[in-house]
Amino acid sequence: MSERLEKGIQALRDKMDARIASYFSSCVHCGLCAEACLFATESQDPIYTPIYKLEPMRKVWSREYSFWGKLGAMIGVTDNVTEEDFANWETLVYDSCTMCGRCSMVCPVGIDITYMIRKEREAFVAAGYTPEGLQAATERAINIGSPMGVTLKTLQATIRSVEKETGLTIPMDVAGADYMALFSSMEIVNFEEYIAGLARIFKAAGVSWTVSSKGFEATNSGIQIGDPEAAKTIVERVVSAAEELGVKSVISPECGHAFMAIRWEGPNLIGRQYPFKVIHILELLSELHENGSLQLEGMTDTPLTYHDPCQISRRGGVIQQPRDLLNSVASNFQEMSDGGDMNWCCGGGGGVSANERADEIRLQAFNIKKKQLAELDGVETIVTACANCRLMLEDGLEHYELSHEVTGLTELIAEHIKQ
Amino acid sequence: MFTDFIDGPFWTFSVSVFAIGVIWRLISIIRLGVPGDLAVPREDGGAGGMRTILSRFMARPAVRKRALLIVVAGYMFHVGLFALLFFAQPHIDFYVDRFGVPAWAGMPRWLFILTAEIAFAGLIMAWLYRVMHPVTRMLSGIGEHTASWLVFFVMLTGCLALLEQYDSLRVLHFFLAELLLIYFPFSSLMHTFTFAFSRNYTGATMGRRGVDA
């Protein structure tokens, strides 16, 4: 057995906790999870069945934790995980799973398949079977500070541009501010309108906020690829920046997986609770609107819909807030079928967007969004709250020759600030 | 002689294997432990776990409309089997006799027969789905087929025993049920117990995040 294979198997073994053992003991192989996964439904290929993506992990469980598997291993008839398994499953684990969590919501015995895929990816890292695109993004995140190679200089250039456009000052490194805002690289590079919207809203609502020059990147490729050490390093960067400035809260940007990383996984990665609160921008906007600090005016009658980023809604619990916000500025907001906690993924979460190899299956899976959009009545505008979803939606729409416009919710809210 | 063996020592053996096996399996799961969650929760995990244990008894509309056949077959089989196991008069009489528990009201005979037919039809539908649908065909292994066939024969002989014409049919039904008890802890039939653990783990995690899973 090669060293890398041994490491991979050992990592699978190490991940085996009561949750995973209970999950594998409970699976009745009913196939319902396949009906929830966009890669399975849109390709109609059974290999994309969510639980099947866990076959390497199941093999280890079976050999080491099940009666028949142990017996079979003793007499040499139970298969062990092979290098071939890692090679064959790499695309299933990384290219055709966005860790969107939809399968986990429908399993009749309650298996959280997404949790296991997240853990299984760690074994793929240990065995050295990971997509090049994600490897490179993780290396950039560790060495440069951003998966897209965004440096402090890039941020400063964007900030200058935003300040020029808005006539407002973006407060950098202000000790003792109430809030420290984080961004995703994509917002800094592709969607500076998010930063402009934030500046306008905070000015109007009288929010004390700052941006740290030492920890501004919220995304975490370490989590996406399944490298706990890298993930921890990236979280620690933000935590120490927030601690140094002594802020009360850290604002997760619109980006879905950034919210997952900093809000739900971060404390577990660094092994302690934060001395500050983490709040998603949509939660904060909703709070500011509710308590009257953020006054809005005007209603758009443009028909629009909302695409729930999976990590914000289904896996993150921010479901009602975007709807409340939209309903306060839009008179023709239409829900997609399955909207909310069962929304269909854009196809590019969980590192899939950083993995060019996955483009073909991702765009095939996007067909589900096309179907959802076709059911709406005259909707040409999609509002979302994740820069990655936004790019993936734009890419999918272009691929299917659809003319919908995609916009960010924060920007939309900023357009309705009461003057 | 064979009847005495099936009614006596083999019953004691099979029920012991079942009880010890199930407890051993559950302990071997629990002892692996779960890492704590340091993220500040939005809601109580315990409540979320309980909510998911109960809510997953209902299939979500999103999946119900896509896989109606297997969802209906699943309900027919599980609800029917539950009713048969706990409310069929012969089974109640058996529990009273073997475990000395006080009797409870059973189903009328017509309902008992109807329930048996529904459960049986559900099992056959689920098995046909298993062998015909590309996803379940790919996922299913010898374990699922063994369990399906064992349950099938237990139910078939149970229906035949209902005629009450030959004691040998009752003994055969009982013998097969004992085989099922022995097989149970070593198979995916364990989901009868572990489903609550799985739903609880998932529900608690998601509940802490404020998601009704």
Ligand code: SF4
């Ligand atoms: S839905 Fe759940 S029980 Fe059914 S095959 Fe998928 S993981 Fe297994």
Ligand code: SF4
């Ligand atoms: S998490 Fe989403 S993409 Fe991954 S297997 Fe489940 S449904 Fe499919």
